[in-house]
Amino acid sequence: MAEPAILILGVGNILLGDEGVGVRVVEQLLQHYHFSDQVELVDGGTAGLELLACLDGKKEMIIIDAMAGHEPAGTVKKMILADPPAFFQNRISPHQLGLSEMLSCAAMTDSLPEHITLYGIIPHSLETGLTLSSPVTGAMQEVMAKIIADLSNLGVSMTPKEVQIALKAT
Amino acid sequence: MARRIVVDPVTRIEGHLRIECEVDKGQISKAWSSGTMWRGIELILKDKDPREAWIFTQRICGVCTTVHAIASVRAVENALKLEVPMNAQHIRNMIIAAHGIFDHIVHFYHLSALDWVDIVSATKANPKAAADLAAKLSPWPDNSAHGLKEVQDRLKKFVASGQLGVFASGYWGHPAMKLSPEVNLLATSHYFQALDYQRKINQVVAILGSKTPHIQNLAVGGVSNPINPDSQSTLTVERLYYIKTLIDEIGDFINQVYQVDVAAIAAFYADWTGYGAGVTNYLSVPEFPQDTKGESFALAGGYIPDRDISAFTPISSFNDDFFNQGVKESVKHAYYKGDSNLHPWQGVTEPNFTGFQDDGKYSWVKAPTFQDKPAQVGPLANVLAMYAAGHEATIRHANKILSQAGALAGSKLGLELLHSTIGRHAGRTIRTGVLHEVLAEEWQSLMANIGRGDYATFNEPVFPKGEIQGVGFHEAPRGILSHWVVIDKGKIKNYQCVVPSTWNAGPRNDKDEMGPYEASLVGNPVADADNPLEVLRTVHSFDPCLACAIHLFDPKHNSLVKVRTNG
Numbered sequence: 001m002a003e004p005a006i007l008i009l010g011v012g013n014i015l016l017g018d019e020g021v022g023v024r025v026v027e028q029l030l031q032h033y034h035f036s037d038q039v040e041l042v043d044g045g046t047a048g049l050e051l052l053a054c055l056d057g058k059k060e061m062i063i064i065d066a067m068a069g070h071e072p073a074g075t076v077k078k079m080i081l082a083d084p085p086a087f088f089q090n091r092i093s094p095h096q097l098g099l100s101e102m103l104s105c106a107a108m109t110d111s112l113p114e115h116i117t118l119y120g121i122i123p124h125s126l127e128t129g130l131t132l133s134s135p136v137t138g139a140m141q142e143v144m145a146k147i148i149a150d151l152s153n154l155g156v157s158m159t160p161k162e163v164q165i166a167l168k169a170t
Numbered sequence: 171m172a173r174r175i176v177v178d179p180v181t182r183i184e185g186h187l188r189i190e191c192e193v194d195k196g197q198i199s200k201a202w203s204s205g206t207m208w209r210g211i212e213l214i215l216k217d218k219d220p221r222e223a224w225i226f227t228q229r230i231c232g233v234c235t236t237v238h239a240i241a242s243v244r245a246v247e248n249a250l251k252l253e254v255p256m257n258a259q260h261i262r263n264m265i266i267a268a269h270g271i272f273d274h275i276v277h278f279y280h281l282s283a284l285d286w287v288d289i290v291s292a293t294k295a296n297p298k299a300a301a302d303l304a305a306k307l308s309p310w311p312d313n314s315a316h317g318l319k320e321v322q323d324r325l326k327k328f329v330a331s332g333q334l335g336v337f338a339s340g341y342w343g344h345p346a347m348k349l350s351p352e353v354n355l356l357a358t359s360h361y362f363q364a365l366d367y368q369r370k371i372n373q374v375v376a377i378l379g380s381k382t383p384h385i386q387n388l389a390v391g392g393v394s395n396p397i398n399p400d401s402q403s404t405l406t407v408e409r410l411y412y413i414k415t416l417i418d419e420i421g422d423f424i425n426q427v428y429q430v431d432v433a434a435i436a437a438f439y440a441d442w443t444g445y446g447a448g449v450t451n452y453l454s455v456p457e458f459p460q461d462t463k464g465e466s467f468a469l470a471g472g473y474i475p476d477r478d479i480s481a482f483t484p485i486s487s488f489n490d491d492f493f494n495q496g497v498k499e500s501v502k503h504a505y506y507k508g509d510s511n512l513h514p515w516q517g518v519t520e521p522n523f524t525g526f527q528d529d530g531k532y533s534w535v536k537a538p539t540f541q542d543k544p545a546q547v548g549p550l551a552n553v554l555a556m557y558a559a560g561h562e563a564t565i566r567h568a569n570k571i572l573s574q575a576g577a578l579a580g581s582k583l584g585l586e587l588l589h590s591t592i593g594r595h596a597g598r599t600i601r602t603g604v605l606h607e608v609l610a611e612e613w614q615s616l617m618a619n620i621g622r623g624d625y626a627t628f629n630e631p632v633f634p635k636g637e638i639q640g641v642g643f644h645e646a647p648r649g650i651l652s653h654w655v656v657i658d659k660g661k662i663k664n665y666q667c668v669v670p671s672t673w674n675a676g677p678r679n680d681k682d683e684m685g686p687y688e689a690s691l692v693g694n695p696v697a698d699a700d701n702p703l704e705v706l707r708t709v710h711s712f713d714p715c716l717a718c719a720i721h722l723f724d725p726k727h728n729s730l731v732k733v734r735t736n737g
Contacts, residue, residue: 015214015229045229047383049276053369053376101280105365108328128214130226 004040006060006154007113008147009051011044011099018073018123018136022064025119025143032144034159039151048102055106060154061113064143065099067120074122074135076142081116117150119143173699187675187714189687190526191705193696198705201684201691203675204526205535212519215665220246220657221390221631223665227653228384230667236269236375237646238653238667239388244464245653246390248488249640250633253462255626258392260616261378261405263458263468264413265385266644267609268374271420273647273713274549274602275371275428278595279364282710285703286435287349287357290342293326295351304356307434307574310426312363313356321359341703346695349438360427367423370416374609377409392628397620407620414613421606424599432599433571436592437578446591446708448690449544450477452551453673455485455493455652457645458608464488468608470559471552471645473540477589482558494641497652497668499536500680506536511680514654514666515639535672537679546686547649547673548712550588550597556604557585567603571596591690594711633660646670648713674712687712 008029014020023043030041042054055061067077106112121143124133132140151158173193192200215223224242228235240262247254254262297318304313341347349357372382378395379385387393396404436443451474458468465487472484473492485493499517502509507520524531537544545551556564568585575596576583588596636658643652649670656664676685684692687709694704 013229015226043384045235045383047235049280049365049368050272050372050383052365053372105280108324109362109365130214 003057004038005058006039006062006151006156007054007058008039008041008062008064009044009054010042010064011046012066013046014130015128017125017127017129017131018121018133019066019126021066021121021123021132021136021140024132025064025140025147028140028144029147032161033148034161035151036157038156044099048099049105051099051102052105052111055111055113058113059115061116062147062150063099063116063118064147065118065120066123066126069120069122071122072135073124073133074139076139076146077118077120077122078146079118079120081118119146187671187709189691189705189709191691191696191702193699193702196695196697198691198694198696201688202526202528202532203535203677203685203687204533205675212665212667215662217661219660220249220633220655220662223655223662224388224390227667230669234273234646234648234651234669235383236265236379236385237644237651239385240266241642241644241646241651241653241667242655243388243390244488244642244644245640245655246631246642246657247640248464248642249638249655249657250390250631252391252631253629254459254464255392255624255629256462256619257397257616257624258627259459259462260612260619261387261393261395261627263612264609264616265375265378266457267605267612268371268378270605270647271424271602271609272368272371272375274598274605275364275424276368277647277713278428278432278598279361280368281713282595282707283357283361283431283435284340285707285710286347286439287361288342288344288347288354289325289340289358290329291347291349291351292354292358293322293329293351295322295355297322297355300352300355303352307578308426308430310422310430313359318355318359321362322355325358341701344701344703345697346703346707353434353438357431360431363423363427367420371420374413374416377413378405389628391631392626395627397625397627410613410617417606417610417613421610424602424606429567429571429599429603430574432595433574434578436571436575436583436587436596439592440579440581442592442707443583443587443590445694446594446690446711447477447589448688448692449546449684449686450589451475451540451543451545452477452554453540453545453547453650454552454555455643455645455650456487457552458612459488468611469552469604469645470556470561471650472555472559473545474551474554474558475541475543479554479558479585482555484555484559488641488643493643496540497538498542499538499668499672501536502680503531503533503677503682504536505531505534509680511539514641514652514668515656515664517654517664517666533677535676537676537685538668538673539679542681544676544679544683544685544689545673547670548594548597549601549647549649550594551649552645553597553600553604554588561604563604563607564600567600568596570603571600591694591708591711594713598713633657635659637663649673671712671714675714687714 010022010026012020012022026041026043121139176190188204190202191198224239227242228239298315300318301315376382380387387395398404455471456467460466474482498511500511505523507522526532572583639656652668654666674686696704
């Protein structure tokens, strides 16, 4: 079995409402699709250096995270990170420092993936609670569709899980 | 005239810490430690199934995930008086030991070494001289002149490009930096090597916990790892032997690199063994249960009042009233109503934000006390307890580090110097050596138990109809963690987490006595109030699990430090 070359990393704290949207995207993707061995999906929580090993051997990386900004809640921003450590040092994500440190360390040890895409979602509420707000729930669906499209463009095959259950039933 | 330094990182979502100090004639005269955010995450757990609490509690903090999972299942098991099968204890113990080693190594190299090591100075080192020095200190094979030259070239490239990455915000060239360029280069080289070794030890957690950063294998009543020596999908003998190779590799790094580096820092910064003692009542709990009931442990824990090791009182079981009844939390200086001082099971949490008042309320963190006194927690507290209990491995590792540091400093160093800023680093590295031996022993015990044909990993919890309460404690990398749960009809009625940083970062208590951070800062020198490196040295030595810990990684650190003149 080939080691996966694509990493989808959702980060955030699921106890703080919309802060956990990155993790929720990964949960939903895993719940709804079977992915080929090329892809590794990781619920990174708010971890930092523990995630370094996930980058090993990866060529593509997609990060999903809540992002501070002036746009309306639920806005999805896609960014291609040319220089991630410098980017993250601008304090865009509320827990960027764990992630930033990890990416900086990866950069220093030449283990950063070649391409890094970030989907940032503007949160509505970071109050203590397990659920997403309604604008961010919409944004979650939007990001999932975008990631599926990105993966198709990279030639990755995915199977929706509902279809498979239906096939088994017949 | 006194000047006021405010270090107020506004960064990480896990929790915010603000340190305020008054500096008079180059010395800190007063200090306040303030938690700046109230979260009330425990409220999420109300009415939840106690069997699932650990899944949520391990999300409380991004740095200490595993520990909140362990404390949570122990609290519920304690309430149920539920025994845990030996295999499950050994698997949990291995996860705890591996996570502790990971945490201590990352803390020293990646979160605090740069308070002492000047990366930019390392670019001026002579790699050959650095290699010769290293050969005198340690048999570690990866200290060659060639390897050190490579690290130096890489570093020069970063410095020249202006892209220092994680090093960008260090206090380079600060007058309190004392190491020679060669020692700085050696330490920088080990910073990079530590990145590899933290991965190796984290792999042990990932294999046993089924996943990382959030482990998946815990259960109230044991673990969910099925043990079957023949099946590929379970914890196999092959995987267990792979874990053993990781344990052996990490041992060499601990003994030949980490401990040697800390001894060297202690020797070259000997003045810092005289600063930062602070609160010297030490509290820790026993860890690594060796039976199904939690009445016998591999490592001791207990209470040492006023740095007097001969007055050590052990905590002997998960049901020991000496601990379970000895804890209170005062809200006199915290943003909660009134000035009560209550046991966590009775704890109430009614916010009353007043704004920062020097002599009144100034923190969202409550002030915990043990036997009505503030207590310092953490690896040093635990090491002193194990030393007092006569634990052979602890005494051996302590003597090794003290004699290495003494040889470098040219004087005989005793246990007394551990009551200091440097002492907390030394305590952590002594404990790491002990944890590594525990990890290897737990591996042996697990293999032996499986060899005897015992594959049990789980006892089914049964909840009574009435109200029950329990406490789960855990000697986590930052010190005592305790979860306090009240369960009614199988649902959570009250849940309180008293985390290690609460003990150390707490404000003044009901008798206006300072908390450990505050007390340890008073008397520290400050060479340059605009760049208060010394404040960070002392606060970082506690391994704060709050925003101060990551302050160094911000490129605009000056914006986080405000200095004003009182008057």
